[in-house]
Amino acid sequence: MKRxxxxxxxxxxxxxxxxLVLAGxxxxxxxxxxxxxxRVAKGSDHIAEIDILRCYLGxxxxxxxxxxxxxxxxxxxYFKQALxxxxxxxxxxxxxxxxEAGVELIPVVNRSSRTMLKRLKAPITGYRSxxxxxxxxxxxxxxxxxxxxxxxxTYKNYDGYAPMAAYLGMEGWCLEVELRPGSQHSQKGFVDFxxxxxxxxxxxxxxxxxxxxxxxxxxxxxxxxxxxAEKTRYIVKWNPRGSDVFAWHDRVFAEGEVxxxxxxxxxxxxxxxxxxxxxxxxxxxxxxVRVTERTIDRNGxxxxxxEIVLEGWWTxxxxxxxxxxxLYRQHATxxxxxxxxxxxxxxxRLPSGKFATNALVMALGGxxxxxxxxxxxxGLIAPFGPVLHSAKRRRLRTVIxxxxxxxxxxxxxxxxxxxxxxxxxxxxxxxSAVYSGLIPAN
Numbered sequence: 029m030k031r032x033x034x035x036x037x038x039x040x041x042x043x044x045x046x047x048l049v050l051a052g053x054x055x056x057x058x059x060x061x062x063x064x065x066x067r068v069a070k071g072s073d074h075i076a077e078i079d080i081l082r083c084y085l086g087x088x089x090x091x092x093x094x095x096x097x098x099x100x101x102x103x104x105x106y107f108k109q110a111l112x113x114x115x116x117x118x119x120x121x122x123x124x125x126x127x128e129a130g131v132e133l134i135p136v137v138n139r140s141s142r143t144m145l146k147r148l149k150a151p152i153t154g155y156r157s158x159x160x161x162x163x164x165x166x167x168x169x170x171x172x173x174x175x176x177x178x179x180x181x182t183y184k185n186y187d188g189y190a191p192m193a194a195y196l197g198m199e200g201w202c203l204e205v206e207l208r209p210g211s212q213h214s215q216k217g218f219v220d221f222x223x224x225x226x227x228x229x230x231x232x233x234x235x236x237x238x239x240x241x242x243x244x245x246x247x248x249x250x251x252x253x254x255x256x257a258e259k260t261r262y263i264v265k266w267n268p269r270g271s272d273v274f275a276w277h278d279r280v281f282a283e284g285e286v287x288x289x290x291x292x293x294x295x296x297x298x299x300x301x302x303x304x305x306x307x308x309x310x311x312x313x314x315x316x317v318r319v320t321e322r323t324i325d326r327n328g329x330x331x332x333x334x335e336i337v338l339e340g341w342w343t344x345x346x347x348x349x350x351x352x353x354x355l356y357r358q359h360a361t362x363x364x365x366x367x368x369x370x371x372x373x374x375x376x377r378l379p380s381g382k383f384a385t386n387a388l389v390m391a392l393g394g395x396x397x398x399x400x401x402x403x404x405x406x407g408l409i410a411p412f413g414p415v416l417h418s419a420k421r422r423r424l425r426t427v428i429x430x431x432x433x434x435x436x437x438x439x440x441x442x443x444x445x446x447x448x449x450x451x452x453x454x455x456x457x458x459x460s461a462v463y464s465g466l467i468p469a470n
Contacts, residue, residue: 041105046447047403047432047459048110051089053466054399055082056112059144061395064136075115080125081137081392082111088396091428093374093389095123106438109445123380130384137391138204141398142228145201150402152197152233155355159238159261162203162229163195163359164222166214166244167366171377178383180211189378191390192218193366194225196232199405199421200365202394203228207387214244219253226257236261238345240359243267251313251342252306263356266315266340273338280319285349292324297349316341316349364423369393372400372424400427406465407431407458414454430455431462 055061065077086107087097101107102116117125154160168182169189182188188210194203203225208217222239229237236259241250243265254262268276277296280286284298296319303312322335343352370376375393378386404422407413414430422430434455439446449456 041438042435043104043106043438044435045090045107045432046110046434046436046449047428048086048089048107049447050403050431050459050462050466051086051396051399052082052111053463054144054148054402055085057466058147059140059395061137061140064140065133075117075121075125077125077129077133079113079115080117080122080129081133082113083117083122084126084389084392085396085399086111086113088373088375088393089399089428090432091372091374091425093379093393095119095379098122109438126388127380127382127385129388130382131387134388134391137388137395138228141395142203142231144395145398145402146232148402150201150232150398151199151405152201152235153199154197154233154235154238158235159355160197160229160233160235161195161355161358162225162237162239163200163362163365164192164225164239164241164245165359165362165366166190166192166208167363167370168210169370169376169378171210174377174381176378176381176383176386178207178209178386180209182210189386190214192221193362193369193394194221194229195362195365196229199401200362201232201401202365202397205369205390205394207383207390209383214242215247215250218245218247219249222250222253226260230259238262238355239264240356241265242359246342248304248306252311255311255313255344261345262343263345263352263359264342265356266317266342268338268340271338273336276317276338277319277321277336280317281321284317290326292322292330294321295319296321299349314343316343316352318349318353368424369397372428373397397424400424400432403427403431403462407455407462410458410461412457412461414458431459434459 061081062078083098096119099119108116152160168184170186171179171188172186178189179187182190189207190210190212191205191207193205196203206221226237239254239260239262241264246264246267250264254260280296280298284296286294286296288294298317300315300317301312317340320337324330341352341356345352373393373396378389380386404427408422408427408430437448439448
């Protein structure tokens, strides 16, 4: 192996994150974030609010959430050019300005993210039945051994936060991420949250919405809101707290449909309707109840006493119970989206000690999540994408690795800017296709 000579050019400019130009196009051409927050500089630093948000969104699109990461970008001309930043903040200024903004900017960021998806005509696919899933769930973030505001014991038995997120379509577009203290019950504030996200979902698709939520949101007020929502179907996991398991066992096996998948296992299913009058308005709530009885385990071992499992799902779908149960089973896909927030966007341990600032960071995380998801769906799913195996969507980490961190040379010539890629660049075709779609040639 020959010894290589290392040199650093004083004239040519290279970047290791050329994909930021795609993120900049999404932010500045397809969202109304700049117009919504205003371009007027505030405070003594003369840095516009939109530039603060552009800087942090750029960091998130590179998988960095720490304020300190902006220090490496202050002298990076490409970072400024790609994102359209006027003035770059220091680490301290970025932290201070995000603290000052707090929760006031969260509705603006969420609305701008939806506007971007609408203008991009982001593909929102559903099931063959025409239903578009809207998955709502809580996920814990481990912030142990910190004194951050709002950190408390989560249901995973560690200290942290428990944000609630809503994802639309098979692609998993993020409509909103609401940061919550770790000990807050998922039902607290859920009615207002679900109303907002259903309204946001209907801005993006005309298809019927299928809301899916777990047993933490099994409450009468939740069912009433979902019943009253137009063009909305739902599946909410029933929480059989306080229920007589043996009474349900006898009833389901006596009145319902019973199957024996294997020796020693019986599964009974039935549909129960409950009629109630709430605020002088009649409602009929339908519940699918399933009881599983095992006298022999899967390994052939006989059990001393039968193992009985009681489950149920509230729904207004006019489908066969097994189809409803299968639709709810696919709600587990949202767990993958949670992990992308925590690992790919580096938002497991939030950067600020203030709850309001971390809430804004999570909202910006949802914005960056949608940018990366769009790049992945339009560039890496296509036949010319650098990833060979087929998939319905690409993980955000794959988008960051394959597209965002592409090395290129920035050339200024004839009052034009050029990005020159290596002839060995495997993702050039995908990058070029996404960029041409975002910024068509004149």
